Amino acid sequence: MSAGPSADDVPAPDPRLVADLRADLAAVGGDGYRVDAVTALLGLVADAALHREQPLAARRVVTAAVGAGDPLAALVGAFVLGLEVPSDVLATALPRCGLDGAGRLGLLEAVPGGRARARLELRPYAAVDAAGGADWWVASDLGETATGGPLRTDHVLGVGGASTTLARAVVREPVDRALDLGTGCGVQALHLRRHARSVVATDVSARALRVAALTLALDGGAGGDRPGEDGAAPGRGTVDLRRGSLLAPVAGEAFDLVVSNPPFVITPRTDGVPAYEYRDGGMVGDALVQHLVEDVGGVLAPGGTAQMLGNWEHRDGEPWTDRVGAWLDASGLDGWVVQRDLLDPAAYAETWVRDGGQREGAAFDALVGAWLDDLAGRRVDAVGLGLVVLRRPVDPSRPRLRRLEEVPGTGSGALGAHVADVLAAEEQLAGLDDAALARRHLVVAPDVTEERHARPGAADPEVVLLRQGGGFGRAVRVGTAVAGVVGACDGDLPLGVLVGAVAQLLGRPAEEVAAEVLPAARGLVADGLLRLA
Known part of the structure; x- marks a missing residue:
């Protein structure tokens, strides 16, 4: 196993030291030790590589910045990359808490050569x-x-x-x-x-x-x-x-x-x-x-x-x-x-x-x-x-x-x-049979869009998809009758009335269209694509 501190080496946080550390982290570099500031320091290439758990590019950027005395880079080098960094540069990032205070919080330890290294990771989130x-x-x-x-x-x-x-x-x-x-x-x-x-x-x-x-x-x-x-x-x-x-x-x-x-x-x-x-x-x-x-x-x-x-x-x-x-x-x-x-x-x-x-x-x-x-x-x-x-x-x-x-x-x-x-x-659906559902007013959720796919020159689409923009991002394939009813679900008319109107437009028996639409509508409500008004 790799070396590291034991449970006994992680002390209970001293409230005064924590308050000092919090103030230091919020102020370092002007923008603070924040996600956006770290991304800006690393640049898009090194940041993306680090997210892929490839740290070399980030180490190069941070090492150069620490050499130039950048206190934010010292924090990133120690607490994210696990590098040994010059104590004097790290001290400029922690003027209130200090290296000694960070050590008493279990975060840092001194190493030979005037350097310090992290004993714990500390990342902005x-x-x-x-x-x-x-x-x-x-x-x-x-x-x-x-x-x-x-x-x-x-x-x-x-x-x-x-x-x-x-x-x-x-x-x-x-x-x-x-x-x-x-x-x-x-x-x-x-x-x-x-x-x-x-x-x-x-x-x-x-x-x-x-x-x-x-x-x-x-x-x-x-x-x-x-x-x-x-x-x-x-x-x-x-x-x-x-x-x-x-x-x-x-x-x-x-x-x-x-x-x-x-x-x-x-x-x-x-x-x-x-x-x-x-x-x-x-x-x-x-x-x-x-x-x-x-x-x-x-x-x-x-x-x-x-x-x-x-x-x-x-x-x-x-x-x-x-x-x-x-x-x-x-x-x-x-x-x-x-x-x-x-x-x-x-x-x-x-x-x-x-x-x-x-x-x-x-x-x-x-x-x-x-x-x-x-x-x-x-x-x-x-x-x-x-x-x-x-x-x-x-x-x-x-x-x-x-x-x-x-x-x-x-x-x-x-x-x-x-x-x-x-x-x-x-x-809500547990208490509604089909007759009760037909009496309810439905509305399309605001994140739902419709996609129609047809062969070139075809008058009618072969595939209609209702796509959810949020949630689990579902894509539900529906038939012409269901698509027609969903397209009219603006909360003004009951579902049963919409079913009858679409059946008349399609020239199909209302009972047949209802048998297709009501279970589909129930599923769309359950999935969040339709809502009970």
């Missing part, structure tokens, strides 16, 4: 959610790109693709109590405290909780300099950091919202395969995700929602919708599972071996082989990746939502509002 834009600094461990070696098993992961995907998908309505299960570096808690009165953030890793405490402490927040619980920083909601596995730290409590980027990676239980705390829950196969789906309802208040990422096995001869659907049935909750990606066993193995910082070679091949053997032992021919949304019904007697689907891609922009709209639409 920009985000937009329902509460508006935010600029934060997120602490974590330096990754393999900076250290050049495999990760420690107690590695604390920074903000990555999975965490930003989850953050975009969370429903950001105001709630009383929220739970961030498996907080890691604390990024989900940063978002939650903007719309929850109180947040509990848990993790099995003592190291992660100490790093998350620093991340949260650096959040000046909109609520002023009011201290949060457990040394957490100011913000709209307090954050209570607790150590423990899965739901154990909150047993017997109830939350309005549970958010989790859990350790869902399917890892072989084989000697020689490292188990990383941030991604490996210690269970066989996809049992951890199954456990959370089936048991999270025990900490959900009536009407409460849980949103989590997960992986699930596709086993030979068993549809994944049956396996995961059985988890939903056992939960007793409304359930919506969206599979966004699918990897074959080799691609899955290679992804997670590389994620641990292992470079290609004999050790890499041995780890991939262990993954392939493990998956083959359970007849796994693919692994699905996606989003799980669960809700505890206020009225347990009504029909439950049970929806499992494949929607490839990443979606567009913030998905939280779309998720909320879909959940609300499903609840």
